[in-house]
Amino acid sequence: MEPSIIVHGGAGRWDPEEAESALEGLGAAAETARAILSRGGSALDAVVAAVVLLEDDVLFNAGTGSALNLAGEAEMDASVMDGRTLAAGAVGAIKGVRNPVLVARRVMESTDHVMLAGEGAGRFARAMGFPPYDPVTPRRRVDHLEKLEALAREGPGEQGTLRGLLEKYPGLACGTVGAVALDQHGALAAATSTGGITLKLPGRVGDTPIPGAGTYATSAAAASATGHGETILRLLASRHACDRVAGGATAQQASDEAIAALAPHGGHAGIIVVDAAGRIGVAHDTDFMPHAHCGVGGAGITARTRTAR
Ligand code: GLY
Numbered sequence: 013m014e015p016s017i018i019v020h021g022g023a024g025r026w027d028p029e030e031a032e033s034a035l036e037g038l039g040a041a042a043e044t045a046r047a048i049l050s051r052g053g054s055a056l057d058a059v060v061a062a063v064v065l066l067e068d069d070v071l072f073n074a075g076t077g078s079a080l081n082l083a084g085e086a087e088m089d090a091s092v093m094d095g096r097t098l099a100a101g102a103v104g105a106i107k108g109v110r111n112p113v114l115v116a117r118r119v120m121e122s123t124d125h126v127m128l129a130g131e132g133a134g135r136f137a138r139a140m141g142f143p144p145y146d147p148v149t150p151r152r153r154v155d156h157l158e159k160l161e162a163l164a165r166e167g168p169g170e171q172g173t174l175r176g177l178l179e180k181y182p183g184l185a186c187g188t189v190g191a192v193a194l195d196q197h198g199a200l201a202a203a204t205s206t207g208g209i210t211l212k213l214p215g216r217v218g219d220t221p222i223p224g225a226g227t228y229a230t231s232a233a234a235a236s237a238t239g240h241g242e243t244i245l246r247l248l249a250s251r252h253a254c255d256r257v258a259g260g261a262t263a264q265q266a267s268d269e270a271i272a273a274l275a276p277h278g279g280h281a282g283i284i285v286v287d288a289a290g291r292i293g294v295a296h297d298t299d300f301m302p303h304a305h306c307g308v309g310g311a312g313i314t315a316r317t318r319t320a321r
Contacts, residue, residue, distance in 0.1 A: 013197070013290070014196075015046070015050065015290065016049075016193065016286050016305070017042055017046055017049060017058055017194075018192055018193075018286055019041045019190065019191040019284075019303060020038070020188075020191075020236065020282065020294075021037070021066065022072065022073055022188045022239075022282075022301065023187075023188075023280070023281055023282025023297075024187055024238075024280075024298050026300040026302065032317060034071055034072070034302040035304065035316070037065070037066060037071060037072065039304045039313050039315045041065040041066050041191065042062065042305060042313050043313060044062060044065055045058035045059065045191060045193060045306075046058075052197075053195065054195050055094075055195040055201035055234070056094050058201070059191040059192060059202060060117055062191040063189055063191050063203045064111050066189035067110070067112065067113060067189065068111070070151070072187055072189050074206050074207055075088065075110060075111055076147045077149045078147050078148070078206070078207025079156075079187070079209065079210040080152055080155075080211075081208070081211065081214050082214060083214045084156055085148075086107065086152075087212075088109075089106075089112070089218055090103055090106075090112035090113040090115070090206070091103075091113075091203070091204055091205075091226060092113060092203045093223055093227050093228060093229040093234070094120070095202075095231055095233075096199045096231065098229075100126050101117055101119035101121065101126065102116050102128075103127065103133040103137075104128075104133065104217035105217050106129075106137065108134055108137075108145060108147075109134070109137045110145040110147065113203055115142060118136075118140050118142075122140065127222075147207075156210065156211075159210055159211055163211065187206065187207075187238070188206035188238040189204070189205050190202070190204040190237070190284060191236060192234040192235060192236050192286045193234065194289075200230070200233060200286065202227045202229040202235060202236050203227065203236070204226045204227040205220065206220045206238075206241075208220070218241025218245065219241040219249070223250075224250055225241075225244050225250060226250060227250055230254050231288065232254060232257045234285070234286050235249075235250035235253040235254050235283055235285045236283070237270075237281060237282070237283045239274075239298065240278060243274050243279065243281060247273055247277060249270045249273070249274060249283055250270075252273060253267060253283055253293070256269055257287050257288075262291060263285040263286060263287040263291045264291075264292075264293040266285055267293030267294060267295035270283050270285075270295065275297060280298060282296030282298060284305075292305050296318070300317050301317075301318060302315070302316070302317045303316060
């Protein structure tokens, strides 16, 4: 079976030049995953390797360079899911680690649980040998201060809600990284990682670590979502897309439908999907969602800042 991989760097309001720059990192992540898949490696190994590279790239809102919460801390969410077994692992609001996706995988493989959050997730990471690490970059620190000042000047959004805040400052919602893959053996997997929304309340957990919301994988499809986490959580966008593929939709139809279902609830999201034949789907209702894929048929890496359609 011909393997397939697609990665995204987050749906949102990107500066067009930064969105172009993001394609380099996304292409490298897709290439790394492709190399693993082409030597017979698992979809799970491929998506985790791709997400680790994106977490380590300061351009993306995940791992190093994560967006900061209201208290100026990087609290990160990540998850992995193996479509062969429905095994899933996740961390929510974890601090002080370099690669949350690796901790999420460890939760899946070394515990009886699906998700660990907050201080417990951090303690687990230390116990598993992940060293202390500060993922906060100088650029994010400056960005955080600028947004705090803007907020202090103009007050919160409508009714003081996060949604109101996002409507007023669309730049607050920026990014998540994710990868979905099919391997030579027919297995599907998904992985997603994020710093979440800038100025979120401390302790807020978004869609990214929740199976069915930000990440999902079955024997039919794998999906990774990005964008406004609360909306994706309510509609379980990734599960929705995988179920639609199982019901006969193409990966592209399932992606389009998952994003369309979010629209009446505020939208601001994107999704990538791969099915059991290696066909991919990409949809977003935001200006940009940089992504890169290597499709079936031996084609090279294709990288775009938004969907071509
Ligand atoms: N989709 C990422 C978040 O809302 O945290």
